């Protein structure tokens with residue numbers, strides 16, 4: 329059964345890595361909330377700390393300052409109800425495409441036949457039908473991204489965290505997959521957080537657009553983008569204006 333969306337809150341969240349004895353501050357005093365059922369987009373300069381933030385939201389990295397709350401409770405590790413599509417995709421090279429797409433469902437205890445059925449549907453939704461028996465090494469970079477997306481979408485999650493899931497996909501297919509993600513989000517009650525470098529993608533999919541500064545990542549501003557999902561949004565004047573607003577916010581955030 330589809331779960332209700334989860335609320336995610338970053339409270340003065342910071343992260344310092346230790347690289348060969350040297351402190352590398354990736355995130356500093358990140359403070360924002362993604363309401364339950366909201367679709368948020370996160371955008372910011374390369375290397376600022378976006379992936380680090382998502383890893384903390386996935387419960388895979390512990391903040392060194394502050395905390396991450398899901399539904400008001402501090403995260404203490406990964407949650408079963410969170411689907412996470414990492415930037416490096418996290419595919420299993422020894423498993424076939426179908427087995428990879430089934431992996432999350434099997435982990436959740438779904439019987440094999442039902443998991444295979446659901447995984448096939450997810451693969452079809454990203455245009456990978458016919459590749460079920462292939463291995464990740466046999467796929468292009470964009471196809472591998474679509475496989476990771478299918479694996480994430482197959483799970484009945486209340487929170488979907490995506491780290492640049494469409495970055496290697498050609499422009500037209502990317503728009504189709506953005507529509508698929510939009511449709512998927514509108515049909516479910518789930519919360520989603522999308523990290524992207526594409527201003528258009530952020531404006532197309534993010535009801536809230538969180539703009540990060542240079543490293544260490546901190547919230548430079550949050551832009552409301554309430555027309556997400558309204559008819560012809562991508563082709564509207566409002567869309568173009570909103571893209572300009574995000575571009576300007578991004579330029580201010582990195583002081584250019």
Ligand SMILES: Nc1ncnc2c1ncn2[C@@H]1O[C@H](COP(=O)(O)OP(=O)(O)OP(=O)(O)O)[C@@H](O)[C@H]1O
Nearest residue numbers: 345346347352354373374375376377378379380381
């Ligand atoms: N495991 C790690 N150990 C040490 N430093 C790390 C580690 N992972 C990331 N960093 C550093 O933390 C900073 C933020 O990295 P992160 O991957 O979060 O950035 P990003 O915003 O996702 O970048 P991109 O847009 O290029 O994906 C970078 O300076 C990076 O070198």
Ligand SMILES: [Mg+2]
Nearest residue numbers: 378379415491
């Ligand atoms: Mg990243």
